[in-house]
Amino acid sequence: MTARATGGRPQIWGIVNVTPDSFSDGGRFFDAERAVAHGRVLRAQGADVLDVGGESTRPGSQPVGAQEETRRVLPVIEALAADGATVSVDTYRAETARAAIGAGAAIVNDVSGGLADPAILDVVAETGALVALGHWRGPSADMYARAEYDAIGPEVANELRERVDAAVAAGIARERIILDPGVGFAKAGEQNWALLRQLDAITALGLPVLIGTSRKRFLDSALGDDASIERKDLATAVTSVLAAQRGAAAVRVHDVVATRDALAVARAWEG
Ligand code: PMM
Numbered sequence: 001m002t003a004r005a006t007g008g009r010p011q012i013w014g015i016v017n018v019t020p021d022s023f024s025d026g027g028r029f030f031d032a033e034r035a036v037a038h039g040r041v042l043r044a045q046g047a048d049v050l051d052v053g054g055e056s057t058r059p060g061s062q063p064v065g066a067q068e069e070t071r072r073v074l075p076v077i078e079a080l081a082a083d084g085a086t087v088s089v090d091t092y093r094a095e096t097a098r099a100a101i102g103a104g105a106a107i108v109n110d111v112s113g114g115l116a117d118p119a120i121l122d123v124v125a126e127t128g129a130l131v132a133l134g135h136w137r138g139p140s141a142d143m144y145a146r147a148e149y150d151a152i153g154p155e156v157a158n159e160l161r162e163r164v165d166a167a168v169a170a171g172i173a174r175e176r177i178i179l180d181p182g183v184g185f186a187k188a189g190e191q192n193w194a195l196l197r198q199l200d201a202i203t204a205l206g207l208p209v210l211i212g213t214s215r216k217r218f219l220d221s222a223l224g225d226d227a228s229i230e231r232k233d234l235a236t237a238v239t240s241v242l243a244a245q246r247g248a249a250a251v252r253v254h255d256v257v258a259t260r261d262a263l264a265v266a267r268a269w270e271g
Contacts, residue, residue: 009263010240011250013088014039014047015214016080018054018072031072036079043085045256049107052076052100053090057111057185061140066095077103088132094119101127107178111185112136113163114170125171132210133163135182143186152191153198156181157205164207178250180210184218192218196239199246208249213239215254237262 018035039050054072055064064072073089073096081087081104088107089100094117097108106129113133114121124131135156137146149155160179167177181202183192192213202209213219215232219239223231233255240251240259245266253259 009267010244010248011048012046012256012259012263013049013051013210013212013250013252014042014045014256015252015254016042016050016052016076017056018052018076019056032075032079035076039076039080039085040083042256043080043083046260047256049086049088049250050080051088051090051107051109051252052080052105053109054096055091057090057140063139066093069093070096070099074099074103077105081105088130092116092120094123097129098123098127101129106130107132109180110134111180111182113160113182114166115163118166118170121167121170121172124167124176128176130176130178131167131172132178132180133160133167134180135160135163135185137186144188146186147188147191149187149191149194151198152187152195153201156195157201160202161205164205174207178208178210179205180212180252183211183213184216187218189218189221192216193221196243196246199243199248203247209247210250210252211240211243211248212252213243214252233258241266 016035016039018031020031052073054069077087077100087105088109089097089105090109091097092110092112097120108124108129109132110120111134113136115136164177181195214236219232219235223235236253237258241262243251244263251259
C-alpha cells in the first residue's frame with residue numbers, strides 16, 4: 001500500500017468509530033466487537049483503508065484521554081489488521097499511535113498534523129508508518145475562534161507545508177506523507193466550500209491529498225438543516241466525486257457503497 005491512489009481511482013477510507021454504544025448494555029467488549037464487524041462490512045464493500053478512531057473530533061466534543069482511547073482502538077485494530085486490512089489509526093496522540101502501530105496499523109491519521117502532540121512525528125519516523133497530516137488550528141472546543149482567513153486555499157496550503165517540513169525534520173520521508181486540508185477543522189460553514197473550491201492550492205504541494213467531508217455540518221448549507229444521514233451520505237458521494245475530479249487521492253467516508261458507486265459512475269462517464 002502506498003500513499004498514492006489505487007488503479008486510477010481514489011482510495012476509499014472507511015470510517016470505523018469505536019465509541020461506547022449508549023443504547024446497549026453489552027459493555028466494552030461489545031463496542032469493540034461491533035466496530036470490528038462494521039470494519040469487515042466496509043472492507044467487503046470496497047474500503048481500501050479502515051480508519052479506526054476512539055475519540056470524536058467533532059466540534060465541541062470532549063477528549064477521552066490516551067488510556068481510554070488506546071483501550072478502545074487496540075482490539076479493533078488487531079482484529080482488522082489480522083484479516084489483512086490496511087488499517088489507519090485516527091489519533092493525534094503519540095502514545096496511541098505507537099500502540100496502534102504495534103497492533104498492526106500501517107497509517108497514522110493525525111487531524112492536527114503533528115501540532116497537538118509533536119512526539120507523534122517521531123513515532124511515525126521510527127516505525128516507518130504512513131502519516132496523514134491534517135490542517136488544524138486548535139482543539140475542537142474552541143476551533144471556530146480560529147476560523148479566520150483572507151485567502152483560505154493558500155493559507156491552508158502554507159500551514160500544511162509547515163507541517164510537512166516538521167514531519168521531514170523529524171525523519172519522515174516525503175513519500176510517506178498524505179495531506180488533508182481538514183474540512184470542518186477551524187473552518188465554519190462557507191469557508192469549507194471556499195476551501196474545496198481552492199483545492200488546487202493543496203494539490204499543488206505535490207503530495208497525495210485526502211478529503212473528509214462525510215456527514216459534516218457544512219453540507220447543511222446545501223441540503224438544509226434537517227437532512228437525514230441518508231441524504232448526507234448521498235451529498236458525501238457527490239463531494240467525493242468532485243474532490244476526486246480535482247485531484248484528491250483519497251476520500252474518508254462513512255458510507256462506502258454510496259461513494260464507491262458514485263466514483264464508479266464518474267469513471268464510466270470519463271471513459
Ligand atoms: N474528520 C473527522 C475525523 N477524522 N480525519 C481526517 N484525515 N480528515 C477528516 O476530515 C476527519 C478525520 C471528523 O469526522 P467524524 O467525527 O465524522 O469522523
